[in-house]
Amino acid sequence: xxxxxxxxxxxxxxxxxxxxxxxxxxxxxxxxxxxxxxxxxxxxxxxxxxxxxxxxxxxxxxxxxxxxxxxxxxxxxxxxxxxxxxxxxxxxxxxxxxxxxxxxxxxxxxxxxxxxxxxxxxxxxxxxxxxxxxxxxxxxxxxxxxxxxxxxxxxxxxxxxxxxxxxxxxxxxxxxxxxxx
Amino acid sequence: xxxxxxxxxxxxxxxxxxxxxxxxxxxxxxxxxxxxxxxxxxxxxxxxxxxxxxxxxxxxxxxxxxxxxxxxxxxxxxxxxxxxxxxxxxxxxxxxxxxxxxxxxxxxxxxxxxxxxxxxxxxxxxxxxxxxxxxxxxxxxxxxxxxxxxxxxxxxxxxxxxxxxxxxxxxxxxxxxxxxxxxxxxxxxxxxxxxxxxxxxxxxxxxxxxxxxxxxxxxxxxxxxxxxxxxxxxxxxxxxxxxxxxxxxxxxxxxxxxxxxxxxxxxxxxxxxxxxxxxxxxxxxxxxxxxxxxxxxxxxxxxxxxxxxxxxxxxxxxxxxxxxxxxxxxxxxxxxxxxxxxxxxxxxxxxxxxxxxxxxxxxxxxxxxxxxxxxxxxxxxxxxxxxxxxxxxxxxxxxxxxxxxxxxxxxxxxxxxxxxxxxxxxxxxxxxxxxxxxxxxxxxxxxxxxxxxxxxxxxxxxxxxxxxxxxxxxxxxxxxxxxxxxxxxxxxxxxxxxxxxxxxxxxxxxxxxxx
Numbered sequence: 001x002x003x004x005x006x007x008x009x010x011x012x013x014x015x016x017x018x019x020x021x022x023x024x025x026x027x028x029x030x031x032x033x034x035x036x037x038x039x040x041x042x043x044x045x046x047x048x049x050x051x052x053x054x055x056x057x058x059x060x061x062x063x064x065x066x067x068x069x070x071x072x073x074x075x076x077x078x079x080x081x082x083x084x085x086x087x088x089x090x091x092x093x094x095x096x097x098x099x100x101x102x103x104x105x106x107x108x109x110x111x112x113x114x115x116x117x118x119x120x121x122x123x124x125x126x127x128x129x130x131x132x133x134x135x136x137x138x139x140x141x142x143x144x145x146x147x148x149x150x151x152x153x154x155x156x157x158x159x160x161x162x163x164x165x166x167x168x169x170x171x172x173x174x175x176x177x178x179x180x181x
Numbered sequence: 182x183x184x185x186x187x188x189x190x191x192x193x194x195x196x197x198x199x200x201x202x203x204x205x206x207x208x209x210x211x212x213x214x215x216x217x218x219x220x221x222x223x224x225x226x227x228x229x230x231x232x233x234x235x236x237x238x239x240x241x242x243x244x245x246x247x248x249x250x251x252x253x254x255x256x257x258x259x260x261x262x263x264x265x266x267x268x269x270x271x272x273x274x275x276x277x278x279x280x281x282x283x284x285x286x287x288x289x290x291x292x293x294x295x296x297x298x299x300x301x302x303x304x305x306x307x308x309x310x311x312x313x314x315x316x317x318x319x320x321x322x323x324x325x326x327x328x329x330x331x332x333x334x335x336x337x338x339x340x341x342x343x344x345x346x347x348x349x350x351x352x353x354x355x356x357x358x359x360x361x362x363x364x365x366x367x368x369x370x371x372x373x374x375x376x377x378x379x380x381x382x383x384x385x386x387x388x389x390x391x392x393x394x395x396x397x398x399x400x401x402x403x404x405x406x407x408x409x410x411x412x413x414x415x416x417x418x419x420x421x422x423x424x425x426x427x428x429x430x431x432x433x434x435x436x437x438x439x440x441x442x443x444x445x446x447x448x449x450x451x452x453x454x455x456x457x458x459x460x461x462x463x464x465x466x467x468x469x470x471x472x473x474x475x476x477x478x479x480x481x482x483x484x485x486x487x488x489x490x491x492x493x494x495x496x497x498x499x500x501x502x503x504x505x506x507x508x509x510x511x512x513x514x515x516x517x518x519x520x521x522x523x524x525x526x527x528x529x530x531x532x533x534x535x536x537x538x539x540x541x542x543x544x545x546x547x548x549x550x551x552x553x554x555x556x557x558x559x560x561x562x563x564x565x566x567x568x569x570x571x572x573x574x575x576x577x578x579x580x581x582x583x584x585x586x587x588x589x590x591x592x593x594x595x596x597x598x599x600x601x602x603x604x605x606x607x608x609x610x611x612x613x614x615x616x617x618x619x620x621x622x623x624x625x626x627x628x629x630x631x632x633x634x635x636x637x638x639x640x641x642x643x644x645x646x647x648x649x650x651x652x653x654x655x656x657x658x659x660x661x662x663x664x665x666x667x668x669x670x671x672x673x674x675x676x677x678x679x680x681x682x683x684x685x686x687x688x689x690x691x692x693x694x695x696x
Contacts, residue, residue, distance in 0.1 A: 044636045046643040075639060079632040124642040143639050166229075168631070169283045170624035174557070174617045 035087075036060045042083055043073060046123040048145030050074045063088065075143040077102075103144035103159040105137045111156030118148035118157055196438055198571035199426040200604045202360045202525060204399060209484050210363040212492035214371055218508060224292040224499030225277050225536035226252065226263055231327040232334045233259030238290055244271045247301040249475055252290055255322070261335045261539075262325045264475040266497030269294040280502070280521060280535045282528040289536070292499065309382045309470045314344060317386030317470060324469030325476045325539075329461030330354060330365075330430070331522055333540030336462055340386045342451055348389040349454040352439060353380055353463055355396040355403065356423060356430030359523025362543045364480040365460050367493045369396070369403035373410035376460050379467030380418060383458060392418045394460070395435050399425040427525060428602040432457045434571050446598055461542075481541055483509040486548030487516040496537055502544045503533035517549040524551075525603040558611040566605035566615060572598050576605035576615045583622040588629075591622055599623075 039060035046056075051072040053059040062068040063084065070084035070092060085092035105126070112134045119127035119135065126142040129135030139162075148157045162168070229235035236253035246252055246265040253263040272293040276286035309317070322337030343351075353376075357365040369376060380392050394411070396404050404422060411418045421439055423429050433444050435457070442453045450457055458466075461479065468474045477498055484491040489510030496505055502521070503511075520527040521535075522543055533544070566576035574595045582591040599619050606615040 044639040044643070046639050076636055077632045079629045080636065123646065124639055125646050126642075141638070141642055164283070164285065166279060166281055166283070166285055166287055168628070169281075169285055170628055171617065171620040173621050174614050
């Protein structure tokens with residue numbers, strides 16, 4: 001009999017609190033900044049954390065509040081920086097980004113022990129492999145976030161600058177004309 | 182010459198822009214095409230010699246291949262196969278410097294000639310006019326023919342596209358407006374019959390009734406030779422003499438001049454019922470259809486002040502350009518710049534150890550007095566570039582936008598319509614490298630597009646991973662729940678069994694008691 005009382009009262013309490021919580025969610029809703037949502041949609045969304053924020057959402061919020069520069073996202077590169085600066089009407093200082101060389105992770109096959117740690121942390125599934133088999137990087141999918149480098153026990157995973165090929169080679173900018181040109 | 186009926190039929194349009202660079206064609210125009218070029222010790226056959234997807238090798242290292250044998254097959258819709266230029270052994274398939282201003286390595290088949298030059302079976306003459314239009318298109322594709330004027334666009338695609346849209350006029354480009362280059366000129370003089378045959382085959386393939394061969398008026402011998410060859414078919418094929426003006430060989434300029442029609446921006450020549458092919462392509466098509474010979478060599482102009490015996494050479498594809506230069510008496514000490522193609526649109530090469538590809542029309546070793554080596558000065562807004570631009574753009578405005586990093590603004594000025602012909606840079610009194618700016622800007626825009634594509638891809642990958650993680654978590658939860666339910670059921674069963682046993686033992690006890 002006591003069992004029935006307990007069950008009944010707990011169910012009632014659960015329903016009451018649930019209803020209260022639902023009401024609270026509706027009436028005390030925190031308005032999200034729509035700008036942050038827009039920015040998040042622009043970002044790569046891999047939650048890689050290279051910007052120093054725990055994910056793309058917090059980074060977007062930091063951008064909106066002005067705590068972070070539009071150049072914060074290394075995988076987004078110059079294109080994203082320009083988009084963000086346009087969206088936020090910010091002055092864009094590309095000096096930091098220009099130095100950024102595109103990188104790609106590479107497995108040193110003589111050192112890889114097939115521990116499977118790297119592909120579990122890869123946000124874009126760019127690492128493939130099986131237990132006690134040499135792992136490999138799918139270069140097209142790699143965003144060079146460096147998470148795999150952190151977990152690799154043998155330091156066989158490293159970031160290397162991307163070698164240009166015929167598809168990615170570009171003409172350099174002509175040397176600037178003298179002042180007043 | 183202009184035929185009277187032609188001048189009635191066409192309203193020749195006006196010429197827009199253009200420049201008059203010194204032709205400098207005399208040195209190579211007077212020499213016949215050299216066909217006795219010795220086979221080099223190694224041929225380097227790049228898998229990407231055309232616009233579109235690279236070809237895929239169908240031979241292995243160590244295989245012996247015969248001349249004309251397929252060694253790499255075309256991939257997908259826009260691509261072209263590759264054939265062995267001579268018989269020999271496949272030495273390796275590796276990355277080798279490409280005929281590109283960066284000379285970056287690209288996948289290449291290395292073929293070691295055995296000197297026998299042995300043709301594959303099935304090389305015999307057929308009557309091309311017994312073939313259907315589809316068959317002509319297919320055979321041209323199988324022979325690996327691409328645009329020989331430099332664009333290297335697969336000819337099969339163009340012929341098929343032409344058949345889908347109704348083509349009124351096939352225009353054959355014998356303009357060769359680039360200074361120095363004379364390979365088309367010599368080809369027209371020496372192989373006019375074959376070219377006209379090729380034109381007739383292409384007309385059959387396109388099901389088109391009229392063709393015009395446009396030749397600049399500085400090639401009188403070529404005009405005479407082609408007119409002689411055309412004579413039996415003068416009702417369908419006409420020779421039009423064009424004024425010598427750079428860039429007359431640009432398809433839109435020539436089409437506008439010959440037909441009075443303008444191709445819409447972003448459109449193709451087929452949109453106005455015209456298709457254009459180069460004379461070299463017509464020759465390659467004739468060889469491919471009548472003699473079943475795939476495209477395995479081409480005529481190339483070797484010229485410039487650092488070459489002692491400049492001339493045109495017919496060489497197998499894959500020949501190192503350095504071997505061609507040495508054959509013509511190359512003087513590296515006099516060289517100031519190596520240019521692949523003509524001096525106006527050609528691209529500087531860092532070195533000559535790159536192979537001859539299907540689209541290479543010339544290699545120029547220019548001496549110091551042929552190269553402008555002055556510094557760029559300030560733009561004085563004289564607008565000579567505007568007058569010279571054949572497209573009708575404002576090069577000075579585009580340049581100033583690009584210099585300030587405003588690529589979007591340059592796009593609004595028509596950057597995408599620029600054909601990199603170099604007329605603006607040629608006339609610029611301040612010697613501003615305008616075309617370099619446009620190439621840089623187009624590359625930068627392309628890089629931005631690639632980056633955008635990559636970030637979209639990344640986003641998709643991340644979302645898919647998230648979805649997979651959620652699914653795994655749910656499955657694990659479901660499994661745990663199932664295990665729990667099973668354990669619960671087992672416990673229940675055990676309890677029931679125990680109860681039953683107790684009941685039974687109690688019963689037996691009571692029975693015992695009763696007894």
